[in-house]
Amino acid sequence: MVEFTLWDIARNLLLAARWTVLLSLIAFVGGGLVGLSLLLARVAKWPGAERYVGAYVQLFQGTPLLMQLFLAYFGLALLGWDVSAWVAAALALTLYTSAFLAEIWRGCVAAIPKGQWEAAESLALNFGEKMRHVVGPQALRIALAPTVGFLVQVIKGTALASVIGFIELTKAGTMISNATFQPFKVYACVALMYFALCWPVSAWSRSIERKLRRAHA
């Protein structure tokens, strides 16, 4: 049997952590774009948008991410597409992220006082101008901390992609632990690596929040 030193374990996990980071980024950027479209449809009061986007958000927030991953994996296959775990995981995580971000950002837009909308209206700004020059910048300031905070949820969410066979940090941990028979050590390393990824992001989100609060105090 090949002997695995702690360094071998850590090195292999680090290599796998690349895919965790990449999948998180794809989901976050993709989810951000989809979430932004959903938000704009809602804020622009498109007919039916409130109802459909609301249902969409409820659907993704009220069901397990694991089930969403399974549905993406088996659903795409059912449509006749030969999908890899990569595509299914990226799709499911993107949709999941978009639902949460759309809801977070809606709260931020709703927090903008009505007078701001009315003032913009009285300046004859159209919807795009109102969003770009008046509501958008103010909402962005409030939205930054919870959005960064949600990135932590996305990174942790990618761990579930291991279940549909996507080889990222958690799946690599399982494979290495099966090879080395040292699950305690391996999963402790895996947990520490997630911590090393997530904690700086959490701390960043908190510092943004503190700064914002100080600016308002």
Place this chain on the structure above:
Amino acid sequence: MQLDFLAVLAEWPALLRGALVTLVLTAVATVGGLALGVACGWARAWGARPLAYVAGAYVELIRNTPFIVQLFFVFFGLPSLGVKLTPEIASVLAMVINLGAYAAEIVRAGIEGTPRGQIEAARSLAMNEWQVFMRVVLPPALGRVWPAMVSQIIIVMLGSAVCGQIATAELSYQANLIQSRNFRAFEAFIVATLVYLLLSVALRHALHWAGRRFVFGR
């Protein structure tokens, strides 16, 4: 493409059993997690310095790692220390540890919103620290943060879908079992997903009611 939901729905007793296991796991985790959360929230807001640091480290460690890794660590990792757990016990333990960390932050936010005057008034009535905390500070604090707590409990319930991966016979595990028998994977997971949706809506209502009735109500 042909969908056959009847093949899945015919297995309704298995789905029902799975949903019940999910609910039991969630109920036990809620009680344990709330107790742990209140203890850690107290330690962080009111406890001695070293205790506050320990609680803080626990909260940060759990909140910044995925639940599935925590579960695998408990189920696969702990036996090498001589702690052998059944899948059910490991699932509940991981859920309690997970919820406890999030609940601690929520409870702390509630505790820190307590007006100073109320604590001073309670002390002036010669209540000891335990009485001040349990009777004056905690109930309204929980009342303030209960909506956040309910959301967190539902997140933990949805997260318990992962427990099927270590062969805890909860809802997602049963769905997996059904699809391995009749190869109707998509339908089985659609049905399970809808049951989860139903559970989360029902649980939200039940917890809001239970909060008023048992936790912080008059």
